[in-house]
Amino acid sequence: MFFILDQKTRGGLGKMKRFISLLIITILVFAVGFSVSAETIVLRYAHFAPPEQPIEIAGREMGDRIAERTDGAFELRTFPASQLGGPQEMIQLNIEGSTNLTTHSASGLGEVYSPLAIVDAPFVFESIEHAREFFRSDLMQDIAKGLLEERGLRILDASGMFGARHLSTRNTPVREPSDLEGLRIRVHEAESRADMIRAWGAEPVITPTEEMYMAMQTGLADGQESPFSWQRDNKYWEVQNYVMHTGHFIQNEVLVINEEFFQSLSSEHQQIIKEEAIIWADEVTRMYEEANAAAVGTLQEEGMTYIDDVNIAAFQEATVSMWDKWESTWGEGLHFKVVDREYNVLSPEEWQDY
Numbered sequence: 001m002f003f004i005l006d007q008k009t010r011g012g013l014g015k016m017k018r019f020i021s022l023l024i025i026t027i028l029v030f031a032v033g034f035s036v037s038a039e040t041i042v043l044r045y046a047h048f049a050p051p052e053q054p055i056e057i058a059g060r061e062m063g064d065r066i067a068e069r070t071d072g073a074f075e076l077r078t079f080p081a082s083q084l085g086g087p088q089e090m091i092q093l094n095i096e097g098s099t100n101l102t103t104h105s106a107s108g109l110g111e112v113y114s115p116l117a118i119v120d121a122p123f124v125f126e127s128i129e130h131a132r133e134f135f136r137s138d139l140m141q142d143i144a145k146g147l148l149e150e151r152g153l154r155i156l157d158a159s160g161m162f163g164a165r166h167l168s169t170r171n172t173p174v175r176e177p178s179d180l181e182g183l184r185i186r187v188h189e190a191e192s193r194a195d196m197i198r199a200w201g202a203e204p205v206i207t208p209t210e211e212m213y214m215a216m217q218t219g220l221a222d223g224q225e226s227p228f229s230w231q232r233d234n235k236y237w238e239v240q241n242y243v244m245h246t247g248h249f250i251q252n253e254v255l256v257i258n259e260e261f262f263q264s265l266s267s268e269h270q271q272i273i274k275e276e277a278i279i280w281a282d283e284v285t286r287m288y289e290e291a292n293a294a295a296v297g298t299l300q301e302e303g304m305t306y307i308d309d310v311n312i313a314a315f316q317e318a319t320v321s322m323w324d325k326w327e328s329t330w331g332e333g334l335h336f337k338v339v340d341r342e343y344n345v346l347s348p349e350e351w352q353d354y
Contacts, residue, residue, distance in 0.1 A: 039073065041265070046079040046090050047103035047253075048209055053233070054287035055103050055160075055253060056080045062280045069272050076101075086208050087111070087189065095151055100261040103253050106158065107190045113147045118330040120192040122319045123312075124338050125250040128161050128289065135159040135252055136351045139334075139343035145354050154262055156277035156352065158254045160284035162227055163292045164247040168240040168304070169223035170216065175244075176311050177201050177318045186212055186221035192326060196248070199319045216240060227251070228299065229291035237302035245308040246315060255280055278348040 043063060049055040056078060063076025084090055084099065087108035094102045095112075110117030118124065125131040134140055135158040144155040167174055167185070174180055180202040187193040187204050194204035205221040207214075215221040216239040223240065231243065255277050262270060300306050323335060337343060 041074050041269075043074055043076045043101045044079065044099040045076055045101045045103075046084045046093065046099045048080075048082045048087065048090075049103075050081045050233070053080075054284050054291070055162075058160075058280050058283040058287065059103070061283065062276045065279070066272060066276050069276075070269060073269065082208070082210055091153075094153060094256060094258055097258045097260055100258045102256050103160075104256060105162070106252055106254055107188075107192070109147065109153075109254060109256070110190070110192075112151055113143075114329045115143045115146060115331055115334070117190075117192055117326070118143075118334050118338060119252065120190055120249070121322070121326065121330070121335055121338075122196050122248045123316045124335065128163070128250060128285070130341070131161060131250045131252060132159045132285065133341070133345050134338055134343065136348055137343035137345050139337060141346065141351055141354055148259060148354075152259045153256050154259045156255045156257055156274060157281040157348065158252055159348075160253040160255065160281040161288055162251040162253050162284075163229065163288045165225045165227055165249040165251055166231075167223060167225050167244040167246045167248075168231060168236060169242045169244075170240055171242075172222065173242050173244075173305065173307055174223075175307060175309060176314050183222040184220070186215050186224040192322070193249075195322050195325065196319055199321050200315065201318075213239065225249075227288070227292050228295035229288060232291075232295035232298045235302075237299060237304045241304060243296075243299055243304050243306055244310050245306070246310055246312070248315060253284060274349075274352050278352075281348075 043066070045059050045063070047055050047059070059078055060076065063074070063078075066074045066076065079099070082090070084093055087104060088111060090099070090102055091104060091108060091112055093099045106116045106119040110120060125134065140158060144158070148154050169183065172179060172183060177200040180200050183202045184205045185197045185202045186207055187197055188209060189206055194206060197204040205215060207221075212224055212226075213234055213236070216224060216236070224236070225246070225248065228243070231240075257273070262273075265273070296306060327335065
């Protein structure tokens with residue numbers, strides 16, 4: 001069993017939100033004709049993060065560099081903070097070409113191309129370095145080829161790191177999975193994450209990102225899981241008292257471009273965008289690593305109790321029950337190849353050459 005916030009109502013709202021998103025994009029495309037010259041190529045960049053987050057900051061900087069390197073041939077227009085809908089709405093807009101450049105979590109893309117769901121396996125990466133290594137490997141390149149062939153989306157770089165995700169709760173210090181029994185933990189719209197919460201003995205509460213705070217404020221959820229910097233930036237100390245160093249997921253952010261749009265560009269412009277995407281991923285990683293490192297102190301200063309003696313082995317063992325169910329989705333043996341680093345690491349430039 002799991003809870004979904006206003007499930008029936010959200011179905012209708014989701015359709016309305018998608019209609020509104022398409023209407024906004026249509027207006028944007030129409031308006032562009034009046035605001036830029038006919039020769040200007042507009043990059044419409046959509047993502048979930050608020051304007052002050054590294055994904056948006058690095059995106060704008062990337063747009064400025066692309067404009068400078070192409071003598072103003074490109075203009076980047078951003079749509080942060082899920083303005084155009086949730087993960088699946090934004091992915092669909094990207095597939096349709098209404099937006100041509102977007103940032104998604106790999107778990108979100110896993111909903112439209114299942115092998116990408118491997119990154120939603122808890123504890124599959126032991127460090128940020130391990131995760132970045134995999135996302136620039138030949139194994140990940142093969143997965144990216146499949147996404148391109150099936151959905152018409154080209155991954156420019158998948159190694160931008162949002163960071164490790166950690167549990168927080170309102171009233172319960174957690175050191176063992178058994179401490180979660182009877183609690184409701186918010187997760188985003190990915191069934192594998194809901195299965196993880198179940199494996200730990202809690203009940204998953206699935207809500208959109210923009211409703212996380214409200215779910216905890218109203219008591220719909222007793223806790224959540226996200227990077228330290230996200231918890232700080234959203235002032236979770238107002239609705240949570242305990243933060244646990246679990247590091248169960250290391251989440252990446254994937255920069256994706258619509259393939260039809262990409263192929264309409266000159267080879268010179270394609271190369272510039274690819275080079276700038278590498279810089280984007282490196283900058284996103286650097287900024288989030290700095291933010292996550294600094295955030296723990298802020299959470300403590302604001303009154304949250306930080307628990308760093310979590311029995312990680314017990315949490316890892318509890319999630320083993322997921323493997324049989326998900327292996328058919330990930331691909332046989334893929335999980336162990338990632339964990340055991342059975343892949344070849346490529347340079348960023350080699351990785352993009354597919």
